[in-house]
Amino acid sequence: MRWPTILARYRRQVTVGLADVLHSEGFLYSILRYHVGLEDGQDPVNNHMGKLLRPTLVLFTAEQLGGEVGQALPAALGLELIHNFSLIHDDVQDGDKTRRGRPTVWNRYGVAQAINAGDLMQSLAVAQALRVGQDAAKTLLAATIEMIEGQGLDLDAAGQAVGVEPYLEMIDKKTGALIRCAFQLGSIVAAAPAGVEETLAKVGQELGRAFQIRDDLLGVWGDGALTGKPQGSDIRRRKKTLPVAIALSSARAADRADLERLYDKKTLTDKEIDRVIEIMNKSGARQAGEQMVIEHLKRAREYLVQVPFSTTGRQEMGELMQYLAERDQ
Amino acid sequence: MRWPTILARYRRQVTVGLADVLHSEGFLYSILRYHVGLEDGQDPVNNHMGKLLRPTLVLFTAEQLGGEVGQALPAALGLELIHNFSLIHDDVQDGDKTRRGRPTVWNRYGVAQAINAGDLMQSLAVAQALRVGQDAAKTLLAATIEMIEGQGLDLDAAGQAVGVEPYLEMIDKKTGALIRCAFQLGSIVAAAPAGVEETLAKVGQELGRAFQIRDDLLGVWGDGALTGKPQGSDIRRRKKTLPVAIALSSARAADRADLERLYDKKTLTDKEIDRVIEIMNKSGARQAGEQMVIEHLKRAREYLVQVPFSTTGRQEMGELMQYLAERDQ
Numbered sequence: 197m198r199w200p201t202i203l204a205r206y207r208r209q210v211t212v213g214l215a216d217v218l219h220s221e222g223f224l225y226s227i228l229r230y231h232v233g234l235e236d237g238q239d240p241v242n243n244h245m246g247k248l249l250r251p252t253l254v255l256f257t258a259e260q261l262g263g264e265v266g267q268a269l270p271a272a273l274g275l276e277l278i279h280n281f282s283l284i285h286d287d288v289q290d291g292d293k294t295r296r297g298r299p300t301v302w303n304r305y306g307v308a309q310a311i312n313a314g315d316l317m318q319s320l321a322v323a324q325a326l327r328v329g330q331d332a333a334k335t336l337l338a339a340t341i342e343m344i345e346g347q348g349l350d351l352d353a354a355g356q357a358v359g360v361e362p363y364l365e366m367i368d369k370k371t372g373a374l375i376r377c378a379f380q381l382g383s384i385v386a387a388a389p390a391g392v393e394e395t396l397a398k399v400g401q402e403l404g405r406a407f408q409i410r411d412d413l414l415g416v417w418g419d420g421a422l423t424g425k426p427q428g429s430d431i432r433r434r435k436k437t438l439p440v441a442i443a444l445s446s447a448r449a450a451d452r453a454d455l456e457r458l459y460d461k462k463t464l465t466d467k468e469i470d471r472v473i474e475i476m477n478k479s480g481a482r483q484a485g486e487q488m489v490i491e492h493l494k495r496a497r498e499y500l501v502q503v504p505f506s507t508t509g510r511q512e513m514g515e516l517m518q519y520l521a522e523r524d525q
Numbered sequence: 526m527r528w529p530t531i532l533a534r535y536r537r538q539v540t541v542g543l544a545d546v547l548h549s550e551g552f553l554y555s556i557l558r559y560h561v562g563l564e565d566g567q568d569p570v571n572n573h574m575g576k577l578l579r580p581t582l583v584l585f586t587a588e589q590l591g592g593e594v595g596q597a598l599p600a601a602l603g604l605e606l607i608h609n610f611s612l613i614h615d616d617v618q619d620g621d622k623t624r625r626g627r628p629t630v631w632n633r634y635g636v637a638q639a640i641n642a643g644d645l646m647q648s649l650a651v652a653q654a655l656r657v658g659q660d661a662a663k664t665l666l667a668a669t670i671e672m673i674e675g676q677g678l679d680l681d682a683a684g685q686a687v688g689v690e691p692y693l694e695m696i697d698k699k700t701g702a703l704i705r706c707a708f709q710l711g712s713i714v715a716a717a718p719a720g721v722e723e724t725l726a727k728v729g730q731e732l733g734r735a736f737q738i739r740d741d742l743l744g745v746w747g748d749g750a751l752t753g754k755p756q757g758s759d760i761r762r763r764k765k766t767l768p769v770a771i772a773l774s775s776a777r778a779a780d781r782a783d784l785e786r787l788y789d790k791k792t793l794t795d796k797e798i799d800r801v802i803e804i805m806n807k808s809g810a811r812q813a814g815e816q817m818v819i820e821h822l823k824r825a826r827e828y829l830v831q832v833p834f835s836t837t838g839r840q841e842m843g844e845l846m847q848y849l850a851e852r853d854q
Contacts, residue, residue, distance in 0.1 A: 223681060288636075315610075315647065316674070319673065326663055329659070334655055341649065
């Protein structure tokens, strides 16, 4: 699948910016550089960084609405740092030992310093947004709070077997909040009218859903070699993903009871994971999930045409959205 | 020992303010209310809250410099929330099961939600400071970053056996940053001249040292029934406290080697803890520590007379500082 042009455009600026924010001396900062993939001696662009989706959305939006990329950069960096602080802590919470093919922070430096490193990154993130102004910082904090609330819902063991509605509520917070925030921060820097910011937030909301649902589908039916996480790992950890939410509402009674029983267990064997996937397959979760991705992508496009982006800009953003909804990694 | 008048003055405002910030629905907020001692059905003033020292310092300073308590309140709450977020995460990092006589957050809700709850509290804290303005938020973030750096130094196992200088550097960050910040936030709200803010930061720096050293002394020679933490618990966890720093530099060679050997162990028996205390006693760590408290308190007073507080205000602040330096709980 073609790598969307937007994802390459700001990559150097963002990586150089991150290197600048995280350059301080001290052990904790070296942990943070390790986490984002800014290891000494590596080209900051050819590294283990992810897609840098969120800062890209901030900078692209700002530019499309007539703002300056340079002015938007601290907000973009702040958002990327919030995302990364949450990854450091997520890995502790989930006990994940690798991320993007490398040992996670807690796995390499211990849980205590991983907690500390994440805490530091949260503060550094907001300090960056504050350089842009009070509005940017408020918007970033509101999104951070929502994201953490979403993580809280996700971790809540009491509701392990969720339905589709609670699932959507959870991902709107956990994933959607930061994607929406990206469009909002871009709007704020460009001093766009409130209506534009609101419409873009809706683009972000729909895109966030398409993105997360795609992620969940890849977790079950994706190629582990491409996604970087072993197939079935979401099931092994009994994560509240869309496939399980759909299967729980659509599977036949016997399968459903079996699924509930398996999701109540502390650990699952490989055979049990295969059984979960079988139930998901029979319930039509994959097709239903793919249909949802298409619908949310469609809605995102409907909102996108309402914002004053250039024709090329709309096209490029459309290409990015399609990539995120259809990606296989 | 007499409870200083200042510590009672703002207690209701601060507790009501905290209840307001943490009133939201959702599981995570109930965890946060539990942590600060705002349990349902309890009088928010007669609760398990601590001294509320930091917000008290913010409000008192603002008032003394001609600011409004109401205007300073969000900054005071933000600072108290930063302190509390750090306690939630500290307890996870140290594996402490109780705090102020109650189960710690991780002990009651699990490590994953404790990390999450602390993360949320950090964001809520900065959002409060931001209500006061950009300067207040920047100052709070800078202090938070320093505090986390200090916690990083404290957790750094490589430097388990520290000397007095690295110890002071560590506590200036870990404890001093937030105490300094309290005086700074009060100055910012009152729009005090930069010189006043700087002098007050020095008061905070000295007070922070006296406070933390006193804490360390209580950890070894205090009455566990009063301090709320079992005697010797700092030693059991081989924390970098002043008594061990002094003993390492002042004890005779054989004792010192023994101390280093014990601090290299993973766990200590009760007998080994007694041996550590014996070495500390022989090295004169208690007297030296008490002398340091007196000196830092003296310096704090010297800076205090330079700031434009009222005569009564200076007297009350002096009383509070003395209490903090001499307290037995």
